[in-house]
Amino acid sequence: MRNWITPLRSSCKHALLGTLLLSATPIAAQDRTPLDEFVDGFPMKLEKETRDADYNELFRGGDPSAYFNMRVSEFLPTAILPSRVGPMPLAENPMPRIGEVKAELMEASALEGPLSLDAFLDRHQGAQAFLVVHKGQVVYEKYPRMRPEDHHLWMSCAKPMASLVIDQLISEGRIDQNAPITDYLTDFKGTPWDGVTTRDVMDMGSGMDLEDTTESRFDPENVARRVYEAEFGFPNEIHGVEKLRDVLRGTPKLEEPGKAFHYASGLTQMLVFLAEAVEGDRWAQIFDRRVWSKVGAEGALQIHLTPDGIAAVHGLISSNLRDFARFGMLYTPSWDKIATEKVVTDEILARIHDEVRSHEFIMAGFDGPEFADRVGTDDFIGNSRQWDLVWPDGDMMKFGLMSQGLYVSPSRDLVIVYFNVSDQDLSAHRFARPIATSGLFDE
Template sequence: MKPIKIAICLSLLSLSFGAFAQEEKGLAPVSKAIEGWSAEETLDNIRNFSVRDLVITSERALWYHRYASQTNKTAILVRRQPTMELPNAIIPDIGNIRAETALGSLTLDEFLVSPDSYAQGFVVVHKGKVAYETYPGMLELDPHFTASVSKVLASLVIDQMIDDGLIDENKSLGSYVPEFVGSAWENVPVVDALDMSVGLNVSEYDRTSDVSIISRLMAAELGEPINGKLENMLDVMLDAEPQGEPGDSFIYSSVVTQSLVFLAEAVSKKSWSDYFDERVWSKIGVEGPLQVHLSPDGMAIVHGPMSINLRDLARLGMLYTPSWSKVSTEQVVSPMALDRLQNTPRTREFYLAGNGPAFMDRLGDNTVKTAARQWDAIWPDGDFFKAGLNTQGLYVSPKRDLVIAYFSTEPSQQMQKYLRPIATSGLFD
């Protein structure tokens, strides 16, 4: 893939597409994900897939969502505990909740069964029990691409280190990461990296140049040259320059998430995958493995590419709820970490001064309070949400003991429109 194409397709969340643009791009019916691909199609996908296919949601995007490990180096985190089952306690009325979408005013049931929604899986878990679950475009235990939903796992690891006294969030990244000393990252406070506010020229929205930091980072992750030169993530990040002050506003960036990966590895002296396995994954009674996809030089790409089955993604969300003990042998998310997230000092002004309005527009909800800890939206009632490219998502309501998780192959994030209506429906009060 040429550098200019990389520049066009970089943002995993920020590109604004018309709803259901896959019809223009020739995306196969989502049922193809269940029917499968021929040997010839599989080889063609492996040999020719590029991140551009994800961003324009080409036919290869549907394939990649299931088979990312066939194109990326991948660390496989296996199940360590007996599976902790999620029993059913179905609430049919969830399917009757209505939202305004690009397909019209539809109930959730109507939206998910529409082939034009490109929905693949949707699950609602209440008090540790499955209240709603459907798989219109995948098999229920299939691993699926998370996209940027995985960003919150980067902040979870850092919050554990803060709890353990290994990191002071008010100290700078350079206090912990020797490689950052002498660069623009050196004096960025850890808390500003956690909250997407580093004051550097690394914005996800900087697509005007094929040699911007975000462009070069994506190229490095793909093993693609920029102007004939192959780079690694660290070298690209060290070229970042100041652009404003840390802490001023919410400026979304996958580059920032990767700074947390370098921070975690510098403090733990372990690979990110091994540390996450030790502190988080090995404690959960999951059903399948977690696939942590890697750059060519072996760095965990925590800002986006991971693969997991849907119920296990919901289990990760449950770690933030009162039902954590129904899926984990230990309380992975401490009360202190949850408090730092829900009661962040980041204001609505901080959110609106940056990329917050775009996130509220996709949600169809302007009551969001702010963003923090790599989550895209935090509401006054303590709920929080993280989205990913092609409409992946994780919504958590600790007060209601509620988790919503979903997978899709659709670029315009229409499924987000159902989240707050579900949470505030009164069914879980």
């Protein structure tokens, strides 16, 4: 960690922390090595380039982004969760018609739309892998620019991992979601966090001033930026090197809780602290005991940590694509095909679906309209418990930086996951909802 952070400090003392956010400067196609050339490994010089890169370079979709997405454990402390029950293989039942589903691409795309999924994966240079699982069977799987066994960052698609643990603790009566979160995080008492409930944090409606916005990313005084700087051990130009917990404890209040959706990775980290406080254990071990030890994964789950050992569950989680899908399958009727125990109960699913706040709630924040643009529709109800979008049919979706995606349809017993390295053109998100509603999975 020290070897990586040192050159970053010297090369971008006053740079924008790239974080798990959108960069203001896109990488032109001609300035990026085709991902095809990295399938069998990265050149040695790119490792050094990535180690010397500033944060903006790491997350703007260029060559260092490609390296960092698939080699995070070289740069950050990492907790390794092996498969404790051994792999539970997924059956295969190919459905080629999935590849024929078309979507209208986003304006940022250099490709002409609408395109079929097959054509998109073939032509879009940022597309690395796409997988669809129906009733526990792999029905569509392509790896145009990575290997099936490779690890890749989930980015913010990891956030429901945190809410799942909290929902388990709520079901056990160990957390009252309507009580102030400071009842459990006692060192936050006497701060603006007083009065913010666990449910407010779960739904990103805390009213606290740490929303990830264009403005906050450039403001060295803003908590949103300082959260990421603290996670990477990077010095804030005003406050120096800070601890994540100290930064979050000093978050100012923006408005009363429950008014609007204000997307903030710092809120996910509050759930990490909450779980650790209630369980008296570190988060990686909690998640392993409660969830991952029940999953018949093919590879190890990598949980990347801050310099002082805090699990960065808001986005720094890595696995292969099939194990990413296995996490989504925990929310479907086919959970028993990849797990020894039902860890997402009907009660938890009901809370996700039935306690969705209003459409006005999500659209009042910075990211609500952005999310609508990503999927090309605003027909969703809202967000819920760290899931970005929930539709009237119960389908759920989570986005990740550089176009990682997790889509779960419990009613259709369907999971869609995909990996990309694409910072500006997020058109990969446009395919999940049309695939789910194509009629191919309706009985």
